[in-house]
Every structure is written in C-alpha cells, then in structure tokens.
Amino acid sequence: MSVRIKFKNILKKYGNTVVIPDLSLDIKEGEFFTLLGPSGCGKTTLLRMAAGFNSIEGGEIYFNDKLINNLSPGERNIGMVFQNYAIFPHMNVFKNVAFGLTNRKVPKQKIEEAVNKILEIVQIQEYKDRMPENLSGGQQQRVALARAIVIEPDVLLMDEPLSNLDAKLRVDMRNAIKGIQRKFGITTIYVTHDQEEAMAVSDRIAIMNKGIIQQVDVPQTIYQKPNNLFVATFIGRTNVLAAKVSKNTLILNGCEFTFGKTLPSDQTNVLLSIRPEEFFISNENKGGLKGKIEHSVFLGLNTHYFITLANGQEVEVIERSKHGTALFAPKTEVWLNIDTENINIFDKAGLRNLSLGGNV
Amino acid sequence: MIETQKKDMWKWVIYGSLILYAVFLLYPLLSLLVKSVLPGGSFGFSSFGKFFANKFYYGTVINSMLVTFSVTICTVLLAVPIAYILNTIKIKFSSTIQILILLSSVSAPFIGAYAWILLLGRSGVVTQFFKQTFNISTPDIYGFTGILVVLTLQLCPLVYMYVSGALKTVDSSLIEASESMGCTGIKKMLKIVGPLILPTILAGALLVFMRALADFGTPMLIGEGFRTIPVLIFTEFISEMGEDDSFAAAVSVMVVVFATSVFLVQKLIAKRKAYKMSSLRPMQIKEEKGIKNVLAHLFVYVYILLAILPQLYVIYTSFLKTSGKIFVKGYSLQSYAAAFSKVGDSIINTFILALSALAIIIVLAILIAYVTVRRPSALTNLLDVSTMLPYIVPGSILGIALLTAFNKPPLLLSATAIIMILSFAIRRLPYTIRSSCAILHQVSIASEEAAISLGAGQFKTFMRITLPAMLPGVLSGAVLSWLSILTELSASILLYTIATRTMTIAIYTEVLRGNYGTAAALSSILSFITVITLLIFFRLTGKKELSM
Ligand SMILES: Nc1ncnc2c1ncn2[C@@H]1O[C@H](COP(=O)(O)OP(=O)(O)O)[C@@H](O)[C@H]1O
Ligand SMILES: [Mg+2]
Numbered sequence: 001m002s003v004r005i006k007f008k009n010i011l012k013k014y015g016n017t018v019v020i021p022d023l024s025l026d027i028k029e030g031e032f033f034t035l036l037g038p039s040g041c042g043k044t045t046l047l048r049m050a051a052g053f054n055s056i057e058g059g060e061i062y063f064n065d066k067l068i069n070n071l072s073p074g075e076r077n078i079g080m081v082f083q084n085y086a087i088f089p090h091m092n093v094f095k096n097v098a099f100g101l102t103n104r105k106v107p108k109q110k111i112e113e114a115v116n117k118i119l120e121i122v123q124i125q126e127y128k129d130r131m132p133e134n135l136s137g138g139q140q141q142r143v144a145l146a147r148a149i150v151i152e153p154d155v156l157l158m159d160e161p162l163s164n165l166d167a168k169l170r171v172d173m174r175n176a177i178k179g180i181q182r183k184f185g186i187t188t189i190y191v192t193h194d195q196e197e198a199m200a201v202s203d204r205i206a207i208m209n210k211g212i213i214q215q216v217d218v219p220q221t222i223y224q225k226p227n228n229l230f231v232a233t234f235i236g237r238t239n240v241l242a243a244k245v246s247k248n249t250l251i252l253n254g255c256e257f258t259f260g261k262t263l264p265s266d267q268t269n270v271l272l273s274i275r276p277e278e279f280f281i282s283n284e285n286k287g288g289l290k291g292k293i294e295h296s297v298f299l300g301l302n303t304h305y306f307i308t309l310a311n312g313q314e315v316e317v318i319e320r321s322k323h324g325t326a327l328f329a330p331k332t333e334v335w336l337n338i339d340t341e342n343i344n345i346f347d348k349a350g351l352r353n354l355s356l357g358g359n360v
Numbered sequence: 361m362i363e364t365q366k367k368d369m370w371k372w373v374i375y376g377s378l379i380l381y382a383v384f385l386l387y388p389l390l391s392l393l394v395k396s397v398l399p400g401g402s403f404g405f406s407s408f409g410k411f412f413a414n415k416f417y418y419g420t421v422i423n424s425m426l427v428t429f430s431v432t433i434c435t436v437l438l439a440v441p442i443a444y445i446l447n448t449i450k451i452k453f454s455s456t457i458q459i460l461i462l463l464s465s466v467s468a469p470f471i472g473a474y475a476w477i478l479l480l481g482r483s484g485v486v487t488q489f490f491k492q493t494f495n496i497s498t499p500d501i502y503g504f505t506g507i508l509v510v511l512t513l514q515l516c517p518l519v520y521m522y523v524s525g526a527l528k529t530v531d532s533s534l535i536e537a538s539e540s541m542g543c544t545g546i547k548k549m550l551k552i553v554g555p556l557i558l559p560t561i562l563a564g565a566l567l568v569f570m571r572a573l574a575d576f577g578t579p580m581l582i583g584e585g586f587r588t589i590p591v592l593i594f595t596e597f598i599s600e601m602g603e604d605d606s607f608a609a610a611v612s613v614m615v616v617v618f619a620t621s622v623f624l625v626q627k628l629i630a631k632r633k634a635y636k637m638s639s640l641r642p643m644q645i646k647e648e649k650g651i652k653n654v655l656a657h658l659f660v661y662v663y664i665l666l667a668i669l670p671q672l673y674v675i676y677t678s679f680l681k682t683s684g685k686i687f688v689k690g691y692s693l694q695s696y697a698a699a700f701s702k703v704g705d706s707i708i709n710t711f712i713l714a715l716s717a718l719a720i721i722i723v724l725a726i727l728i729a730y731v732t733v734r735r736p737s738a739l740t741n742l743l744d745v746s747t748m749l750p751y752i753v754p755g756s757i758l759g760i761a762l763l764t765a766f767n768k769p770p771l772l773l774s775a776t777a778i779i780m781i782l783s784f785a786i787r788r789l790p791y792t793i794r795s796s797c798a799i800l801h802q803v804s805i806a807s808e809e810a811a812i813s814l815g816a817g818q819f820k821t822f823m824r825i826t827l828p829a830m831l832p833g834v835l836s837g838a839v840l841s842w843l844s845i846l847t848e849l850s851a852s853i854l855l856y857t858i859a860t861r862t863m864t865i866a867i868y869t870e871v872l873r874g875n876y877g878t879a880a881a882l883s884s885i886l887s888f889i890t891v892i893t894l895l896i897f898f899r900l901t902g903k904k905e906l907s908m
Contacts, residue, residue: 053536074542086533089635090555100541133635151541 002030002187003063003154005050011058012045012211019045020211023059028203030185032178036198037208038234043191044159046208050189051157052076063154074103079148079186081158085140087132093119093143094128100151118150121180138169145177149184156181156188162197174201195235199223207231224342229350232273239279239315241272242348250340253311255289259340263354270354273344276318280337281305283328288337291315293328303327307334369818373727374739380724381746385786388761389616389753395764396609407610417592417611424573424589427507431572432565434512439519440561442663444549445656447527450647452657455904457664459894464667465517466890468847468864470577471883472510474871475670476501477582478677506582511575513667515568522564526557532643559630566626567751573619574754576850577868589615590756590850597760598854609764612757619752671887678880685874695877699885702878706866707885713777713862714845717784721792721841724785726827726834729796734805747793750786755850758783763854780860783851788844792837799833800826832901839897843890 005027012020020042027033035043048054050061052073061068068076079100088096094115101111119125122142132140141161148156161177162170178201181188192198198205199219207214207222207230215227226232233240244251245268248259252272263270282288291307294314298321305317305328317336328334345355399407411417446454479486480501490496499505530553538544538552576590583591589611597608648656681690682698700707728747732740750758762783766773773779803826811821849864856865863886870879898904 051536051540053539072544073536073540074544076540078540080537080540082533082537084531084533084640086531086537088534088537088552088556099538099543103542103547147537147541 002185004029005033005155005187005189006062007046007050007059008062009059010046010049010056010061012042012049012054013057018211023211023213025206025213025216027187027189030187032181032188032190032201032203034190034192034198034202034205035208036192036195036205036234039193041208042211043193043208045211047157047159047189047191050155051078051080077151077154079151079153079156081141081144081148081156081161083160083163085137085144085164087135087140087143087147089132092129092131093124093135096132096143097147097150099147104151114150115146118146121183122146122176137165138173141165141173142176145180149180149186153186156186158188159191160193161190162192163194170197177201199235207234209234225353225356226273226344227353227356229271229273229346232344232346236275237316238273238275241274241313241315243270243272243345244268245270245345250338250345253289253309255287257338257340261355263345267347267354269348271346271348271350272338273346274315274338275343276304276316278339278343279315279317280339281307281317281319281328281334282337283332283334285335286337288335291334291336293330293332293334295330296327298327305334307336309336370731370735374731374735374737374743377724377728377731377743378739378746381743381749384762384782385746385749388758388765389749391765392609392757392761393613395606396613399606399610407604407606408614410604410607411611411614420587420589420592423504423586426504427511427579427588428569428572430504430508431511431515432569434508435515435519435568436561436565438512438663439516439564440523440557442516442660443520443523443527444553445660447524448643448645449653449656450645451660457660458904460664460668461517461520462894463887463890464664464671465514466843466847466894467514467671467883467887468577468849468867469510469514469575470581470849470868470871471674472514472670473506473578473582474876474879475674476506476510478876479669479673502582502584503586504583507579507586507588510578510582510670511572513670514578515571516663516667518567518571519561519564522560522567523557526560527553528642530556530643532641535643556635559635562626562630566623569622570619570751570754573615574756574850576754576756576853581871590754593756593760594854605760605764608760612760615757616753619754623748623752671883674880675884675887677876678884680877680880682877685876687877695881696885698875698878699881703861703863703866703870703882706861706863706882709860710846710862710864713780713784713860714842716777717781717788717845718838718842720781720785721789722834722838725789725792725796725837726830729793729800729830730822730826732793733797733800734808747790750788750790755783755787755848755852756854758787759851759854762851774855775857777860779855780852780862783855784845784848787848787851788841791840791844792834795833795837795840796830799830803829835897835901836903839893843893846886846889 005025007023007025010020010023010025011018023046035046037043045054049056052068052071052075056069063076073080088099091099097115097118098111101114106114116125116128119128122145124139124142124146127135127139127143132143135143141164144161158177162173165173174197177190181201190198190201199222202219204216204218205222206216209230215222215231217225222231223235226235229240232238241252245259245263248262250257250259250270250272280288289309291309294306294308296306297304301321302318303321305319306314307317308314315336343355344353346353396407397403397405445451446457451457476484478484480498481487484501487498490498501509534552534556535548538548543551574590575588576594579586579588579591580594593608593611593615596604596611647653677687678695679691679693680687680695681692682688682694728743732744732747753761762779763774765771766779773782807825807829808821811825812818816824846862847864848862849868852862852865853868856862861869863882867879867882867886870876870882
C-alpha cells in the first residue's frame with residue numbers, strides 16, 4: 001500500500017544553524033520522487049526527517065493523512081536503502097533480507113516465500129547463503145534493496161544508493177531500481193547529487209539549494225524551463241550571457257536578435273541561459289555573434305566547440321556531427337546564431353525566468 | 361620490490377630477533393619442561409603424579425579455574441554495558457570518567473586487594489563502622505569473593521577499552537537500518553551490536569583470562585586459604601620448607617599448556633567471526649531522558665567510584681599519622697619520610713631497571729614490527745608467534761624459567777639486575793610490538809619505495825621515512841609497557857634481591873609486614889608517577905585515550 005507524503009512548513013536546525021528554513025512539498029502516491037541538489041544542501045537531512053532519524057524542529061510530515069512527526073522509525077513502515085548499503089556483516093544474504101519480517105514475527109513459512117520471491121526479483125537468488133563480505137558492491141546494493149522492499153513498506157527512502165558503485169554498474173543498478181519501484185508502485189524518495197541519474201529514474205525532481213526548494217517538476221520541464229538561473233546552471237550545461245532587451249529584440253555584444261515573446265517592459269538588463277545545442281554555428285557570415293574557435297571535441301554523435309566571443313567570453317556549442325566535413329580548426333572565425341524561441345531569459349539577479357510567462 | 365635486493369639488512373634483524381627469543385624465552389621454557397620430567401635428577405613423571413595425588417595441590421587448579429572464569433565473565437558483563445553506555449548515551453563528566461577508568465587499570469592489582477582489606481577486611485573501616493553503629497556484619501571480603509571483586513574491578517578497563525574501540529567502528533547506518541525495521545533497544549543490542557563486537561569482546565576476554573590466571577599478588581594477599589596456581593608455584597619454588605623445583609616446573613608446564621590451548625581456541629573463534637567494518641559515520645552519542653538516563657548515570661558512577669576507591673583510599677591513608685604499624689588520628693608526612701628512608705633505593709631502582717627495559721623494548725619492538733609487517737615469511741611468522749608467547753606465559757612461570765635456565769655459567773644471571781631487566785623486557789614487549797605493527801599497517805609502503813627509488817639506502821629510508829611515521833604508535837605502546845613494568849610483581853618477586861628491589865616489590869613486602877603507612881606512601885608515589893606519565897603522553901600526542 002502506497003501513500004501520499006506531505007511536508008508542511010518543515011524547519012530543521014542543528015543547534016542554532018538553520019539547515020532547512022521552511023520547506024513544503026507534496027509527493028504523490030506511487031511516485032518516484034528525487035531530491036537533487038549540490039552536496040550539503042540538506043537532502044539527506046530532509047530524507048532522514050521522513051525516516052525518523054532526525055528531529056523535526058518545526059512543521060509537519062504526513063503519510064496520507066497521518067501525522068508521523070512523533071512516530072519512531074520502526075513505526076513508520078518505511079524501507080530504507082543507505083549509501084554504504086548497511087548490510088549486516090554477520091548475517092548471510094537470506095537473513096539480512098528476512099530481518100525486517102523476522103522482527104514483525106511473520107510466520108517462518110511466509111518469510112521464506114517472501115524472501116525467495118524478492119531475491120528472485122532483484123536477481124540475487126543464487127547468493128542466498130553467502131556472507132556479505134563475499135558479495136560485490138552491486139550485489140550488496142541489491143541485497144539492501146531487497147531488504148528494504150520485502151517488508152512491503154509504504155515509503156521507500158534511498159540516500160545516494162549508487163554513489164559507491166562504478167559508472168557502468170551505476171547505470172545497471174539505476175535501471176533495476178526504477179524497474180522494481182515501478183513494479184511495486186511504492187512511493188519513493190530518492191536522494192542524489194547526480195543530475196543524469198535523477199533525470200533517468202525520476203517521475204518528478206525537486207531541485208534544492210541551501211535547504212530551499214528551487215523547482216519541482218518533471219525532468220523535461222526542469223531542463224527546458226528552469227525556474228531560475230541556479231536550476232538552469234545546475235541541470236545540464238549552459239552558457240550564461242548578459243544581454244539588453246527592448247521590446248522584441250535582444251541585444252548581445254551589439255548584435256540584435258528578434259524574439260517571439262514580449263518581456264516585461266521594466267526589464268532592460270537580463271541574463272540569457274543558452275544551452276550549447278541552442279546555438280547555430282557557421283563559418284560564413286550570416287549575421288550573429290562573431291567568435292573564434294578555441295578547440296573542439298569530437299564525441300561521435302555530437303561535436304563540441306569551445307568558442308571565444310568578441311568580448312572575450314568563452315561559450316560552448318554543440319552540433320550534431322556531420323559526415324564528410326572536417327571539424328572547424330582552432331582559430332577559425334565563426335558566427336553564432338541563437339534559437340531564441342527556446343532559450344531562457346532571467347532577470348539580472350537570475351531569480352526569475354522572464355521567458356516563462358509569455359506575454360506579461 | 362625491496363625484497364629482491366641482495367644485501368637486505370632486515371635479514372639480520374630477523375635472525376637476531378629469533379636468536380634473542382630462542383635464548384631468552386624458548387630456552388628457559390624448555391629448561392622448565394626438562395626440569396619437570398627430571399624430579400630428583402632422573403627421568404620420570406612423579407612431579408606430575410604428586411600434583412594429582414593430593415587435593416592440596418590439584419585443588420588449586422579448581423580454584424584457579426573458578427577465579428579465572430568468574431573474573432572473565434564478570435568483567436565482560438560489567439565492561440560491555442559501560443562501554444556501550446559511554447559510547448551511545450551522553451554521560452556528564454564522561455571524559456573525566458574515561459581517564460579515571462584508565463587510571464584504575466594501571467595500578468598493581470594487589471594494591472586494590474590491600475585497599476579493600478583496609479576498607480572491608482576484619483578490622484577495615486567500613487566493617488568497623490557498620491559493626492559499631494548498626495551491629496551489622498558486612499560480607500566477608502577474604503577468599504574467593506575478594507579475589508573476584510578486586511580482579512574484576514582491576515581488569516574491567518581492558519575489556520572496556522577494547523569494546524569502546526570496536527563500537528567506534530560500527531557504522532550508525534547499521535543501527536539505523538535495524539531501527540527502521542523495528543528492531544530497537546535490547547533486541548538491537550543482542551541481534552546487531554553484540555554479534556558485531558563479539559570478536560573484540562573475545563579478544564578482551566582472553567586478555568582478562570590470562571591476567572586473572574597469572575595474577576599472584578591478589579590471591580596472596582586477600583585469598584587467605586583460597587590458593588590459586590600462581591600462589592602454589594611461588595610457594596613451592598621459593599619457600600624453605602616446601603621447596604621442590606621440579607614440582608613447580610611441572611605445574612608451570614601444565615599451566616602453559618592450558619593457557620596455550622585457551623589462546624588457540626579463542627583465536628579460532630575470533631578468526632571465524634571477524635567482520636571487516638569501516639565506519640563512515642560512527643554511532644552518535646545521544647542525550648537520553650527520564651529513567652533510562654538516570655539508570656545509565658547511576659551505573660557508570662557507581663562503577664567508577666568502586667574502581668577508583670582503592671587508590672583514593674590508599675592515597676588518603678598515606679597522609680595519616682602512624683604510631684608503629686597502626687594509623688592514628690591526625691595527618692602527617694611520616695609515612696613518606698619512612699618510605700624514603702627505609703626503601704628509598706627502590707624508587708631509584710625502579711627507574712633504572714624500568715628505563716633500561718623500556719629502551720630494549722622500544723628498539724626491539726620497532727625492528728620486530730618492521731620485519732613482521734614488511735617482510736612476511738615463514739621466519740617472521742615464527743617471530744610473530746614468539747612475540748605472542750609472553751601474553752600466555754604467566755609472570756611467575758617466566759620467573760622460574762629464567763631462574764632455572766640462567767643459574768649457572770656461562771649465563772649466570774640469577775640475582776643480577778640483568779635478569780630483572782630481561783624479565784621486564786620480555787613480559788612487556790608485546791604491548792609496544794602490537795601498537796608498532798598496528799601503525800605500520802597504516803603507513804603506506806609507497807613512501808618507502810619512493811625514497812628508495814630516489815636513491816636513499818635501506819637504512820636511510822628507514823630512519824628518515826618509516827621511523828618518523830611509526831613513532832606515535834611506538835610511543836603509545838611504550839607508555840603501556842612502561843606503566844605495566846612499574847606494577848610488575850609476579851616475575852620480579854622471584855628474581856629480585858635487596859639491591860634490585862623495585863617500588864612495587866617494596867609495597868608488596870611492606871604490606872605483608874603490616875607496614876601499611878609506608879606501603880601507602882610508596883603506592884601513592886607510584887600513582888603519582890603514573891598520572892604524570894599519562895599527562896605527558898596526552899600532552900605530547902594531543903590524545904585523550906590510550907588504546908590497548
Ligand atoms: N549532525 C549534524 N550536525 C550539524 N550539522 C549537520 C549535521 N548533519 C548535517 N549537517 C549540516 O547540514 C547541512 C545539510 O547536510 P546534508 O543534509 O547532509 O546535505 P546533503 O545530503 O544534501 O549533502 C550541511 O551543511 C551539513 O554540514
Ligand atoms: Mg547526503
């Protein structure tokens with residue numbers, strides 16, 4: 001049985017330092033919800049408040065309509081997966097996975113069935129009798145996942161579960177986690193600082209910075225329509241350029257670009273967030289920003305160019321690799337045009353996305 | 361690698377150390393074995409037969425077993441909860457308590473025995489107080505009870521320090537994982553924490569077991585009719601009437617065999633149950649509320665009071681006025697004056713002998729640690745095992761072995777200062793070797809290889825690169841060795857002469873003679889030296905603990 005989770009005006013302090021000032025968040029039933037943010041922004045802290053390992057200095061947390069602030073971790077019916085797996089080193093795989101059920105005094109027969117089933121699902125059936133020290137990192141993580149899920153928790157909480165694995169295994173495991181979560185439909189809060197991982201697994205992502213939620217959205221929206229400059233720069237790569245606006249025209253380094261929407265009239269100095277793929281590059285002067293190739297990186301599908309603009313700023317441009325033509329050599333003069341309809345325009349403090357509202 | 365070099369100076373260190381162990385440890389123990397089967401000069405097992413024929417003798421085995429097992433169990437039952445409480449619950453003054461625990465462990469056990477006699481003995485102050493005011497008689501402190509109380513309180517810190525160390529390696533995520541699945545409180549302790557620290561508990565228990573088995577002073581003072589094996593060995597070997605060297609040797613051989621088997625069994629169990637743990641986030645010390653908090657505080661405070669009480673009381677009595685042998689009303693420094701005039705030379709002896717032994721210990725420990733860690737081979741394995749032997753061989757047995765082996769030319773050492781230094785060095789070397797090995801395991805070999813690749817020779821590399829990195833570990837082991845040399849009694853009581861009498865021996869003999877004032881003054885001075893040593897050590901290293 002899955003639950004909705006509601007965080008209402010959450011306040012967290014360690015001593016006198018406020019780590020989370022006032023956070024509200026609604027997580028839907030069965031959702032794979034990710035907390036994403038730079039290290040130290042309070043993701044773990046928030047997760048552990050939901051788990052019951054951190055005190056709550058203010059606000060309320062609800063599972064469905066039940067206030068859980070004062071329940072002990074054991075009473076919340078949660079499954080928890082830790083960064084370092086936290087497999088009990090003195091128990092074999094079966095005993096580790098059975099641990100939660102044994103505590104609930106489930107009959108032995110039932111435990112056996114449930115554990116065997118889950119071991120099969122996470123594909124570690126064959127290691128049932130092994131001791132944890134004889135398992136690889138990935139296998140240990142599967143044990144941890146099985147142990148958390150077998151108790152049929154209302155909520156699955158995972159704190160950077162993949163950060164101790166190598167790159168290849170990380171991709172395998174995140175697919176496994178996503179698959180299992182979908183199969184069971186458990187409401188899941190997943191913590192990571194790896195944006196690609198977050199994009200890959202999440203239904204929705206909350207971007208956090210300094211204990212404050214910057215944006216909650218589906219991955220596509222987070223990437224394409226970031227609420228503010230922090231989100232734009234944290235998710236994916238982007239070039240930030242200062243520009244002036246007047247009506248439908250953006251003025252950059254003296255070049256003018258027309259723009260489909262009308263921005264609020266009080267804004268004249270703005271910041272543009274232009275993704276590398278939102279530039280069009282050409283070595284013929286068809287207008288646009290003038291620049292010089294510094295170097296290029298060929299990555300198969302795409303080619304990355306690093307270009308110095310006339311004002312000295314360096315930008316990154318991505319182009320779909322072409323067949324039969326050589327890459328632009330360093331020092332080549334190029335002209336850049338901009339996909340003005342898709343770029344994001346922020347006020348000069350970077351706090352508000354001006355291009356979101358359309359005609360304000 | 362360095363090993364392939366033709367001229368490896370460490371080869372000579374290995375041979376040299378093995379020869380030293382062969383001559384000064386194996387040869388004496390073998391002499392003992394030979395002596396045990398040569399009663400009256402001809403081959404036979406009558407010494408062993410004599411032991412089993414008479415209850416007066418074999419009864420000591422039963423007593424020793426009783427003492428050893430009871431002490432081990434009580435120590436574990438007391439120390440584990442204290443370590444758990446101090447590592448998980450916020451206790452007021454806990455850093456002071458930790459230092460007091462350390463202090464309570466570094467005095468000679470028999471001083472505890474004699475302090476408890478002063479307090480609870482037939483004419484002890486507490487006994488008299490209860491008798492005179494309430495006409496209640498307090499429990500008898502002599503015999504088994506007394507030995508049990510004294511040794512448990514004395515040895516508890518060993519297990520405490522072991523377990524504390526282990527608890528710090530338990531990652532809090534394990535605890536949280538278990539709590540999130542509804543396993544809390546005592547259940548958590550039994551199912552998760554207990555099994556994880558079991559290997560450490562066993563290691564600590566083994567140490568306690570060996571100490572309790574070997575302790576001589578405590579049963580001698582407080583045991584009265586309750587005779588244990590070390591007492592038997594001592595009296596058989598030393599006393600004018602019962603003197604029977606072969607018999608004492610036979611008993612010694614049996615004890616060593618027994619201790620060795622216990623040691624091996626423990627090693628086997630511990631090996632099977634050892635888990636590799638690395639703690640990212642150690643368990644947190646939390647503030648408890650309500651009755652749990654009160655009980656935790658009470659438990660720790662009562663324990664530490666009992667543990668430190670003997671030393672405090674001894675220090676107190678050292679300032680009492682005496683008249684002849686008895687304490688009278690009023691305070692004075694009489695006892696100190698008496699101590700300096702009567703046995704002042706023992707203070708000088710202690711420093712000369714202990715410092716000499718310590719110098720040998722430090723040099724050997726560094727060299728042996730280096731070859732066992734950096735040059736693993738069959739030979740260094742043998743060396744490793746040899747260095748463990750003194751853990752198993754009780755002091756009184758080592759004393760007899762040395763006397764048996766070195767009582768005639770060319771190695772006539774009995775009654776010399778050398779034999780005293782030798783026994784100190786052999787018995788207390790393992791502490792420093794252990795800590796030196798531990799730190800060397802943490803020093804990356806890469807820096808040595810870098811130095812060699814840059815053209816530094818082996819010796820230079822060792823002196824300039826390895827040794828400086830090892831020093832903190834060597835130092836903490838050396839402090840332990842030093843403190844335990846100061847309180848060594850069971851071997852030195854057999855080996856000393858008037859010219860080589862140490863403070864600990866002087867205290868013991870003064871207690872036996874009933875000169876409690878002098879004994880108190882001397883042991884206060886000893887406590888003072890201990891405290892100063894620890895303070896210097898803490899200051900030098902910036903630590904607050906002495907890991908064992
Ligand atoms: N037990 C603690 N005591 C004091 N400060 C803490 C504690 N745990 C975390 N913090 C602080 O709270 C902030 C958020 O930490 P955390 O939630 O671990 O961040 P994240 O998981 O996002 O990297 C950090 O600044 C961290 O230093
Ligand atoms: Mg974190």
